[in-house]
Amino acid sequence: MDYAIEAENLTKIYSKSKKALNSVNLKVPKGRIFCLIGRNGAGKTTFLRIVGTQLEPTSGRAVVLGHDVVTEPDKIRPRISVVPQEAKVWNFLTPWDYVYYYARLRGISAGEARETCVEALKKLDLYEDRNKLCLQLSGGMKQRVLVSMAIVSGAELLLLDEPSIGLDPISRRQLWSYIRRIVKAGHTIVLTTHYMDEAEALADNVAIIHEGEILSVVDINQILEGNGSSMILEVNGNDVSWVSAYGGEQVIGGKAKIKLDEDEKIMLEIMVKAREKGCRVTFRRPTLEDYFIRLVGGIELESS
Ligand SMILES: Nc1ncnc2c1ncn2[C@@H]1O[C@H](COP(=O)(O)OP(=O)(O)O)[C@@H](O)[C@H]1O
Ligand SMILES: [Mg+2]
Known part of the structure; x- marks a missing residue:
């Protein structure tokens, strides 16, 4: 090249x-x-x-x-x-x-x-x-x-x-x-x-x-096609601790993020679980910002 x-x-x-x-x-x-x-x-x-x-x-x-x-x-x-x-x-x-x-x-x-x-x-x-x-x-x-x-x-x-x-x-x-x-x-x-x-x-x-x-x-x-995950689920609710069972992470109070491949079975399972826990779930594609925050934010958090 x-x-x-x-x-x-x-x-x-x-x-x-x-x-x-x-x-x-x-x-x-x-x-x-x-x-x-x-x-x-x-x-x-x-x-x-x-x-x-x-x-x-x-x-x-x-x-x-x-x-x-x-x-x-x-x-x-x-x-x-x-x-x-x-x-x-x-x-x-x-x-x-x-x-x-x-x-x-x-x-x-x-x-x-x-x-x-x-x-x-x-x-x-x-x-x-x-x-x-x-x-x-x-x-x-x-x-x-x-x-x-x-x-x-x-x-x-x-x-x-x-x-x-x-x-x-x-x-x-x-x-x-x-x-x-x-x-x-x-x-x-x-x-x-x-x-x-x-x-x-x-x-x-x-x-x-x-x-x-x-x-x-x-x-x-x-990055936009997923770089390992093709969908991001954002979960909002009083109790979002259950997301860890799906590899998710809590972001700030009452919010969590789960990165997933487009696996309908798991998605459905998460939807059912969210409903049980009274949480709201929205789906979106990964962004460059997710990637940037993960890389740079990770370093900043470690050093603070
Ligand atoms: N002329 C300069 N003299 C001394 N330090 C500088 C000078 N220009 C930039 N820096 C320092 O170098 C680092 C990188 O700056 P810079 O290249 O301007 O970053 P960015 O464009 O990404 O904001 C910063 O810590 C900045 O304070
Ligand atoms: Mg500059």
Whole structure:
């Protein structure tokens, strides 16, 4: 398989006391959406900044599009685009200004820049509003201006650091559909988020990072199809202790979770038992959040 990013024992220490990245090994396949998920401070931005050649690792190695980030950053930079976490558009420029001048800065000729600019703005549904001041745009549109800048350069690899932060639920979904469209056009996207629904909606592959370490790299479909359990039963009631007989666990007062394969006999048995105990049962599919909480929450609980 062809990889856009290959990280080997990648480590970053900002100060002596703490490793922001601790021996990270990660491979990002080309032409996919790869989500790096983790809590605040997990190391997501540090990873993207190293891969984006803005920050050097303390040790280990990262190869991006076949080139080493430390020895050959100049070979990487023309082929990637970054939307940093803190990026904001300035109110007194227009989407056209942003995207056109960015294309020119990336070395694209004036004629070609006009063409790619129209294309990028249309892809992100900003063409009609291209001459409005950013001041007049919604938060979702402003974020789309940043993403259209990232694609106008024709970069093969886009690094988006928490692109939907601060957006309302509808704007987030719109942004997701644009991101999916970009990938179909052949780009590779690495996106960081701490929103599980965002990773579920977008990712082909997900890496969970916690305190600088990669805890797991998974195919999202594997998680959503169950990863060992294809159904989750949530039980509510005064006495839920009986769930342990079915491998269930109590979550918080009066609530319990049972993971099951789709076994009708057992399900029926649980329903009967729940009724006897005066409990209510709801069925749902497993989510990435279940998986994340189990992995990261488990560690947090152990250390607290
Ligand atoms: N420039 C910096 N100097 C010192 N420590 C930093 C710096 N940037 C990040 N850190 C620390 O590194 C860790 C990882 O941060 P970061 O990569 O920003 O995480 P995330 O993006 O997942 O929230 C955190 O403990 C953070 O406080
Ligand atoms: Mg961050």
